[in-house]
Amino acid sequence: MISQKMLSLFLIIITLTVNLVFCQTIFASQANQLQGVLDERSDGFFTMKKIDDGTVIMRTARNISVGDLYVDQNNNLFAVTEVAGDTAWARFLRNIELSSSFHQTGVTDISLLQVQAGNEANKDDNKIVIYHTHGAESYVPSDGTESRLEGGGILDVGKSFENALRDKPFEPIRSNETHVPHDANAYQRSRRTAEELLKENPIALFDIHRDAVPAEEYTETVEGKPTVQIQFVVGRQNQNMAANQSFAESLEKTADDIYPGLIKGIFMANGSYNQDLQPSSLLLEVGSHENTKEGAQKAISLFADVVESYYFGAEAPRDSEGLRSVALRSVLWLVVVALVAVGIFMLLSTGSREEFMYKIRNFFRKDLSVLGNKNKDGDDK
Amino acid sequence: MNIGISVLIAVSILIFLGFGHRALDRLQLTDKTALLILVGMLVGGFLPELSFFNDFGINIGGGLIPLALVVYLLVKAEAWERGRSIIASLLTAFIIYGLMKILPVEPTYNMALDPLFVIALTAGVMGYIFGRSRRGAFIAAVMGVILNDIFAFTENMAAGAPAPIVIGGAGVFDAIVLAGILSLGMVEVFGETLERITLAGKDRKMEEENRNKDNTEGDEKND
Numbered sequence: 001m002i003s004q005k006m007l008s009l010f011l012i013i014i015t016l017t018v019n020l021v022f023c024q025t026i027f028a029s030q031a032n033q034l035q036g037v038l039d040e041r042s043d044g045f046f047t048m049k050k051i052d053d054g055t056v057i058m059r060t061a062r063n064i065s066v067g068d069l070y071v072d073q074n075n076n077l078f079a080v081t082e083v084a085g086d087t088a089w090a091r092f093l094r095n096i097e098l099s100s101s102f103h104q105t106g107v108t109d110i111s112l113l114q115v116q117a118g119n120e121a122n123k124d125d126n127k128i129v130i131y132h133t134h135g136a137e138s139y140v141p142s143d144g145t146e147s148r149l150e151g152g153g154i155l156d157v158g159k160s161f162e163n164a165l166r167d168k169p170f171e172p173i174r175s176n177e178t179h180v181p182h183d184a185n186a187y188q189r190s191r192r193t194a195e196e197l198l199k200e201n202p203i204a205l206f207d208i209h210r211d212a213v214p215a216e217e218y219t220e221t222v223e224g225k226p227t228v229q230i231q232f233v234v235g236r237q238n239q240n241m242a243a244n245q246s247f248a249e250s251l252e253k254t255a256d257d258i259y260p261g262l263i264k265g266i267f268m269a270n271g272s273y274n275q276d277l278q279p280s281s282l283l284l285e286v287g288s289h290e291n292t293k294e295g296a297q298k299a300i301s302l303f304a305d306v307v308e309s310y311y312f313g314a315e316a317p318r319d320s321e322g323l324r325s326v327a328l329r330s331v332l333w334l335v336v337v338a339l340v341a342v343g344i345f346m347l348l349s350t351g352s353r354e355e356f357m358y359k360i361r362n363f364f365r366k367d368l369s370v371l372g373n374k375n376k377d378g379d380d381k
Numbered sequence: 382m383n384i385g386i387s388v389l390i391a392v393s394i395l396i397f398l399g400f401g402h403r404a405l406d407r408l409q410l411t412d413k414t415a416l417l418i419l420v421g422m423l424v425g426g427f428l429p430e431l432s433f434f435n436d437f438g439i440n441i442g443g444g445l446i447p448l449a450l451v452v453y454l455l456v457k458a459e460a461w462e463r464g465r466s467i468i469a470s471l472l473t474a475f476i477i478y479g480l481m482k483i484l485p486v487e488p489t490y491n492m493a494l495d496p497l498f499v500i501a502l503t504a505g506v507m508g509y510i511f512g513r514s515r516r517g518a519f520i521a522a523v524m525g526v527i528l529n530d531i532f533a534f535t536e537n538m539a540a541g542a543p544a545p546i547v548i549g550g551a552g553v554f555d556a557i558v559l560a561g562i563l564s565l566g567m568v569e570v571f572g573e574t575l576e577r578i579t580l581a582g583k584d585r586k587m588e589e590e591n592r593n594k595d596n597t598e599g600d601e602k603n604d
Binding site for chain 2: 063149177179180183188191194237239271277279280323324330334338345
């Protein structure tokens with residue numbers, strides 16, 4: 001028996017792991033204190049650069065990790081391969097054809113047009129959820145502060161989005177919850193808001209935020225005027241990532257058609273952002289804390305036009321074959337991951353082929369019994 | 382809704398419920414009881430929440446049923462396990478509260494550690510260290526999240542910015558349930574690894590057979 005030594009070793013590993021987590025978090029805390037803010041870096045920001053020539057791809061106050069993906073304004077897809085200090089080095093993968101996912105359908109199918117017209121007539125079928133995980137976020141030039149506990153300027157941006165959608169064939173449902181205190185549990189609290197609003201069976205969910213980089217990073221000329229830009233954030237750590245990415249790409253394509261430059265890009269970043277709750281969920285960064293709130297409100301109103309065009313425009317409906325195949329691929333991926341997880345655990349817990357097979361048989365026998373097909377005699381032959 | 386999206390949602394929910402059922406099954410509940418509780422959480426999540434004060438409520442599926450399960454487990458536990466589980470719950474709540482304050486607000490800062498995993502990991506480790514049991518971990522995880530909700534509510538009141546809170550508001554998909562299930566999974570992996578290390582194959586096989594026999598008898602008694 002190696003119990004005592006191995007047990008001690010195991011406990012030491014656990015202790016070290018816990019200490020490591022604490023060290024990491026304490027380090028992060030100190031970094032935050034130096035920066036003087038909770039979720040933004042006022043001392044600077046992360047810059048994503050092309051690994052080939054050092055060209056700046058984008059800047060954001062969000063952390064950039066190896067493995068993150070970014071689709072820029074010109075639909076170039078980059079993958080982050082290295083992060084050194086505040087610089088993330090990304091490799092150009094390819095120029096993606098956004099139309100490949102949703103835009104191939106067109107309007108050739110008259111039945112689809114009829115469905116479209118029917119949907120447009122009934123706003124209740126087109127509910128869109130708007131909420132704010134960080135409801136305290138504000139815009140310094142307009143609000144005088146970057147964060148307001150009782151409700152920041154970001155709520156006004158959400159209100160503008162709601163008003164703009166209400167003038168269109170949508171039924172917006174907006175939450176004014178701030179989900180304070182402004183800590184790492186905010187997404188856990190906003191999860192409840194999102195789940196509550198999901199009961200309304202919406203067609204899309206938008207979590208409205210703002211970034212924390214210099215204003216020019218989120219400023220672009222749209223229709224001849226300086227306009228605040230919007231960036232999509234897609235969480236990588238959930239089963240809906242592919243579907244949400246397709247949703248974001250399609251919206252960007254639509255925006256490129258009607259308001260070129262309005263969408264800054266799509267950032268596929270670490271985290272879930274409650275996007276596991278439903279496909280067609282996106283986090284929007286509407287400008288930065290240094291942009292004006294009025295500019296952000298104007299931008300989100302333009303985005304409402306994009307949403308309308310996406311669902312009811314000349315090329316709509318866009319969510320047919322492309323979305324279906326993306327979603328079904330996600331289903332396959334999900335099932336495979338689940339099977340692998342179960343397999344690894346069972347191998348770990350059994351250690352022998354005989355016991356593994358016994359557990360498999362036992363699993364089916366017991367589960368069938370739960371479903372009401374149990375052999376009352378307990379005979380498992 | 383697109384058929385692909387519908388299938389994706391359905392499969393996600395089924396897999397989650399499947400894992401949830403297997404996890405609850407480890408709380409010395411029968412298969413049927415575990416299934417009943419899971420269905421209760423699912424259905425209860427869609428029922429109106431119970432409101433106590435103006436801004437404070439509890440969801441039946443995501444808050445009340447997990448809380449009731451914790452109370453049931455505490456009542457059924459032996460005195461030593463009950464005491465350790467309560468200590469683990471309090472410690473988990475305080476550690477989570479501290480971690481949520483010092484962890485960066487955005488998940489993008491935390492590498493692979495989404496706050497939800499931090500909660501489950503903390504509860505799993507604390508529950509296992511103090512209770513050396515799956516039930517201890519589950520109790521610590523559920524109570525850790527619930528107590529943190531109460532802390533947050535109190536903090537907002539003290540700050541003069543009251544914000545409504547519904548404990549377990551996301552129903553079966555709430556952090557309370559997810560943390561409980563994840564912590565059970567973690568302890569299961571820890572536990573199985575430890576057992577693999579410390580028990581000789583033969584002894585372990587006998588123990589496994591005895592456990593399966595007990596489970597089967599338990600199921601038949603409940604038929």
